[in-house]
Amino acid sequence: MQRLQALGRRPIYALVFVVGIVAFLFPLGLPVKIGSDVRTVYNALDALPAGSLVWVGAEYDVSSKPELDPQVVAIFHHLFQKGLKPVVYGMWLRGPTIVQDIVAPIAEQYGKQYGVDWINLGHKPGTTTNLRLMTSNIMEGAGGVDHFGKPLADYSIMRGVNALDKASGFRHIIVVETGSPGSREYLGIVSAEKGIPMSVATLTMSIPENKPYVESGQFTGQIGGLRGAAEYEILVGKPGRGASGTDAQSLAALLVFFLVVIGNIGYLTSPRK
Amino acid sequence: MSIAKDPAVWAAALGTLAIWSFLYRDNPIYRLAEHVLVALATGWSVPYYYYSYIHPVIKDEMIGQGRWAYVIPIVLGLLLYTRFIPSVSWLARYPMSAYIGYGAGYYLAFNAKPFLGQVTASFVNFGAGNVVNQLLFFICILSALVYFFFTVSKEHPAMGYASQFGKVVILIALGAAFGNTVLFRYNLFLGRLQYVLQEWLGLIQ
Incomplete structure (x- = not known):
């Protein structure tokens, strides 16, 4: 010993x-039980009427791609399946670029047109100050242009969308986050102020710190890590990288426990x- | 098995293997990959930051749209660098005071409501849900708070036991956070392993 x-x-x-x-190489096909935190996110988005705007905060960087990319894929499959209209924005510099690369092929798969069915406002300087500005004037907060520098006025999805609030048609906020600025800033500046429900898609290690907000009802739910991605993929009927990594993750957890x-x-x- | 023909996939896969080689021991191949990664990241970030921040703010908004008020934060930002000149380093206190003032104001304005939501959620609601679960939750919170209560002596048995229980509660919470962190690191590794096996070697679908 x-x-x-x-x-x-x-x-x-x-x-x-x-x-x-x-x-x-030899998947065991371990069953994936859907947790209540993920299911509540799915149910909340599923209950929204088609055409509703959903704000997607792309608050992460390349270092978190292995866990968060599969979540983004699953979420956007669901959004497009339900006919919801995502509006992507990022306080993190590279977040909207990463999400753009992921979403463009999914949108094409569902025949969704950029600027009509979804839009990427890109990253704008000012982090929380700019997010605050978005709640009163999106046009000013975005500098009048989208991720590609083209005028927002040219896109039909932005007609009548003046601010990040219910009056403009926003029915839910999903924050895909690595850390700060992220879900806490959205909770204080937007969700608590404007009364828009919000959910979080986060890393495995952030699950415990987000849990109190889910329990208190301040977050509708949370999609946590690769496991959460797998659960959401199964709910939307699109098993992908999350589901295929579940066996490896489960066996790794057993190995760590054993060690x-x-x-x-x-x-x-x-x-x- | 169908090995990738895309040179970009080869570069990414070989870079991954080079980084993994550090797990055995430090070696020249790892150091080469490390330096290439840092150089690429820096080379990519400089123009990206320029065109994301400096160019749109100074050229488009300040000069183009006449938003000359932006001069104030720019000057405040530049004042931070006076720390490197001892004779005028005191000037750096002004942007720092503005920054701290903004931070305090932001906290008071936007953190109070979410925090109060957390406090009210810790109250036991006898009319809803699992009361035993809620009571346990309530006791755990109180015990954890007692552990950090340094103004009252822990020699009293009630305070002592509550503090000890609070320590156990905190350790359980830290254990959960640590376990999730380990799993997160492993998931990062799995992401690269999946890339190598799937995108590069074509061993899995």
Whole structure:
């Protein structure tokens, strides 16, 4: 048992590699149970009437793509299936660029036209100050142009859309977030002020800190990590990278659990503890 | 198995393998990949930031639309750099005071409502839901607060036990956060592994 204490990091890395490769090459097809946090997000969006505007905060960067990209894919499948109209915006510099690359092919798949059925306002300087401005004047907050620098007035989706509020037709906010600025800023500046329900799509490690807001009803729900993406993919009937990574993630969790137990046994039985 | 023909996929996959080689030990291939990544990120970011911030704000809005009030925050921003000149470094306090003032004002204006929502959500509602669950939740919150209560002696048994229980509650919360963080890191690795197996080697659909 004492030798367990001397186990180097390399065998552990090797084990992690083997588990990941085996899980991808020989999928076990472990069942994915839909959690209540994800289901409430799905139900909230599903209940919206077609044509409703949904604000999508693209508040993440490339470092979070492995977990958040599959969530964005699943969410936009749902939005387009229901005939909802997403308006993408980002306080994070690269967020709208990342989301643009993901959404364009999905929109094409559903025959959705840019500027008519969805739009990307892009990133605008000013983070929370600019978000605050959006709640009173979108045209000014966006500098009058979209992600590509083209005038917003040219797009039919923006007709009658003056501010990020209910009067302009916004019925839900989804914040795809890595950290700050993110969901907390949306909650304080927009959701709590304007009464628009909001949901969060976030990283696995952010699930515990968002949970109190879900429990209090301040967030409608949350899609957490790759697992959350898998659940949403199943709900919308589009299994993708989230679902295919579930086996590997589950086996990795078991491996980590096993290693923690072994490590503790080694520690407790060590005479030098 | 159908290996990718796209040079971009090869570059991404070989870059991934080079970075992973650090897991065995530090080596020249890892360092080459690291330097290429940093150089690419810097080279990409400089024009991106210029055209996202400086160009639209100064050329389009300030000069083009005559929003000369933007000069004030620009000057305040530049004053931050006076910290590097000892004789006038005191000037950097002005933008810092404006920044802190804005932060405090923002917090008071927009954080009060969400915070109060959290407080009211911690009240036990005997008329709805699982009362046992809510009571347990309430006791856990009180105990965790008692742990941080340093103005009252913990020698009193009631305070001592509550504080000990609060410590356990905090450790459980930290354990949950740590477990999720480990899983998140693993998911980042899985994302790259999936890319290598799927996009590069074509081993999985």
